[in-house]
Amino acid sequence: MKSDHHLMAPTAASAPVIAVKAEETFFNVVLMRINWSALPLGCSNLWLEAISEETSMATSRILVIWYSRTGTTRQVGKSLTAALHCDGEEILEDISRGGILGYLRSLLGSLRQKPSRIAATSKDPLTYDLIVIGTPVWTWSVSSPVRAYLITNKAKLPEVAFFCTLGGAGGDRAFAQMQELVGRRPVGYLAITADKVASGAYNAEVAKFAEALQQGLARQGESVAASAA
Ligand SMILES: Cc1cc2nc3c(=O)[nH]c(=O)nc-3n(C[C@H](O)[C@H](O)[C@H](O)COP(=O)(O)O)c2cc1C
Numbered sequence: 001m002k003s004d005h006h007l008m009a010p011t012a013a014s015a016p017v018i019a020v021k022a023e024e025t026f027f028n029v030v031l032m033r034i035n036w037s038a039l040p041l042g043c044s045n046l047w048l049e050a051i052s053e054e055t056s057m058a059t060s061r062i063l064v065i066w067y068s069r070t071g072t073t074r075q076v077g078k079s080l081t082a083a084l085h086c087d088g089e090e091i092l093e094d095i096s097r098g099g100i101l102g103y104l105r106s107l108l109g110s111l112r113q114k115p116s117r118i119a120a121t122s123k124d125p126l127t128y129d130l131i132v133i134g135t136p137v138w139t140w141s142v143s144s145p146v147r148a149y150l151i152t153n154k155a156k157l158p159e160v161a162f163f164c165t166l167g168g169a170g171g172d173r174a175f176a177q178m179q180e181l182v183g184r185r186p187v188g189y190l191a192i193t194a195d196k197v198a199s200g201a202y203n204a205e206v207a208k209f210a211e212a213l214q215q216g217l218a219r220q221g222e223s224v225a226a227s228a229a
Contacts, residue, residue, distance in 0.1 A: 061127060092118065107139060
């Protein structure tokens with residue numbers, strides 16, 4: 001993937017913060033022993049190249065949709081929805097992913113690259129110009145509920161952009177999987193570490209990403225209008 005302000009050098013500050021709940025301690029210790037920060041963390045946007053000064057949201061419809069197990073991706077999804085002044089929706093499941101069983105289910109499902117059973121979503125992708133899809137990274141992969149959403153809605157998706165939250169590594173691989181599942185290149189993607197979300201230090205990145213997406217849509221609208229003239 002082409003990138004511009006992308007590959008942030010991982011620092012000690014971006015080391016993984018995985019919520020330590022008593023019942024998850026063993027697995028978190030295993031995950032935290034993995035050197036997440038040895039791998040690059042992607043943060044880029046194709047539309048950020050040569051963006052115009054003017055932004056027009058007049059005719060663009062955007063949906064931000066995400067899955068979140070422990071609230072981190074939800075927080076970014078809601079911030080993006082607010083920054084884009086657009087619709088937002090969370091992907092839900094019937095099953096619980098709380099506790100050790102839920103944690104194990106998530107771990108195994110992502111290792112097996114299996115979609116999970118998700119509840120029907122209420123927003124119709126066909127009525128949007130851009131869908132921004134967010135996932136937590138699970139074992140360097142897209143989460144099972146987002147995998148299911150992408151498989152279910154593949155044929156209906158307009159332009160797509162991706163975001164993820166993660167301990168520190170695997171975002172690029174998760175984005176590559178998402179791209180393969182939808183069969184198209186995202187117009188932009190953003191990876192934010194869980195510790196950044198927890199500290200609140202992610203808002204500037206979200207704002208920049210949202211601005212780039214808006215301007216990209218505006219430019220796209222202009223070129224469609226120009227070719228129709
Ligand atoms: C089963 C599982 C696997 C995970 N695997 C990774 C991983 O490969 N790389 C990483 O950086 N973080 C990993 N994490 C950490 C989550 O990506 C991170 O905490 C994320 O922000 C959680 O988002 P959520 O609160 O929206 O569920 C994993 C977490 C779980 C539960």
